[in-house]
Amino acid sequence: MPELPEVETIVRNLREGENFSLPGRKIQSVDLLWDRTLAFPERENFLTRLPERQVAGVERRGKYILLRLDQGCLLIHLRMSGDVRVEPSFDVDGGRRASALHDRLLFYFEDATRLAFNDTRKFGRVWLVDSPDQVLKDLGPEPLSEDFTASLLAEGLRKHKRQVKPLLLDQSFLAGMGNIYTDEALHLAGIHPARQSDSLTEEEVDRLWAAIRHVLSEGIRQNGSSIDWVYRGGGFQNYFRVYRRVGLPCPVCGTKIVRVVVGQRGTHFCPLCQPLRS
DNA sequence: CCTGAAACCTGTCTGC
DNA sequence: TGCAGACAGGTTTCAG
Structure with missing residues (x-):
């Protein structure tokens, strides 16, 4: 998700x-159910350092969740199938609530609630570090920040000679874009996903910049996208123009949407609105 | 520098 | 029904 x-x-x-809200809660104990979920530090260090720590704030950087603690910072990356839940620690009978299928890490708080990290495919990772920069140092700009201007995007695209979609998915180029929003943004901008990044005209770059910001803002406004069994609650899937719409008509011209593979990722686009050469 | 393949994992869906 | 294969919202590492 x-x-x-x-x-x-x-x-x-x-x-x-x-x-509920996490800030202000104090961690009482931690249950690590799948060792490889922990990226840093090692198990014993992690388990002994967390009790008594208080959550000071919750932030996002790219696709990372940051839990700022009174000492240190927890970082969570959900990768393909990760999710978090907040729920009571105990059942009605007073016993500790059993973990759910695919729960990998449980944080118990002093107020009898817990935060569960659930991850079917076990790709997700958690870090406990003094400074989040240790983990986030290579991330590109935040696409919705004021710093991310059309000219900054133009400069970046020019600097590389890569297919534009894999470049947008590269988190060191731009932080936060994934397969859905990249396909949606490229369609909105009328740009073929395999176009060479340094071949875009100024007009195309401007359209792409606006499209990226638009699809991300709309995605947030709709609380994200819910597909298959993974994410629930979001509504942006009702506004997909191309993503997973193979054979359905393009909302602009009616041409059937096709699927190809670009940079190892399933890629959806309109062959008429997104020609390979402009 | 760029691209593609493979690895890390489990689950669902499709076609024979 | 059973089974093989493709595919899934991500990232890293390695080969050419």
């Missing part, structure tokens, strides 16, 4: 959800 809009939605809910 996790591209920028889905992670942003999760972060907002953790920070100030309907029935």
Whole structure:
């Protein structure tokens, strides 16, 4: 589930959800159910350092969730199938609530609630570090920040000679884009996903810049996208123009949407609106 | 520098 | 029904 809009939605809910908010809670104990979920530090260090730590704030950077603690910072990357839940620690009978299928890490708080990290495919990772920069140092700009201008995008695209879609997916180029929002942005901008990055005209770059910001903002406004069994709650899938719409008509021209593979990723586009040569 | 393949994992869906 | 194969919202590492 996790591209920028889905992670942003999760972060907002953790920070100030309907029935809960993480800031202010103090960790009592931690249960690590799948060792490889932990990227840093080693198990013993992680388990002994966390009790008594208090959550100071919740932030997002790219696709990372940041839990700022009174000492140190927890980073969570959901990768393909990760998710988090907040729920009571105990059942009605007073016993500790059993973990759910595919729960990998549980944080128990002093107020009898817990945060569960659930991840079917085990790709997700968690870090506990003094400074988040240790993990985030190679990330590109935040696409929705004021720093990310059309001319900055133009400069970046010019600097490389790569297919534009894999470049947009490269987190050191731009932080937060994933397969869905990249396909959607390229369609909105009328750019073929395999176009060479340094071949885009100024007009095309401007359209791409606006399209990236538009699809991400709309994604957040819709609380992300829900597809298959993974994510629930979001509604942006109702507005997909090309993603997983093979054979269905392009919303602009009616041509059938096709699927190809670009940079090892399933890629959806309109052959008429997104020609390979402009 | 760029591209593609493979690895890390589990689950679902499709076609024979 | 069973089974093989493709595919899934991500990232890293390695070969050419």
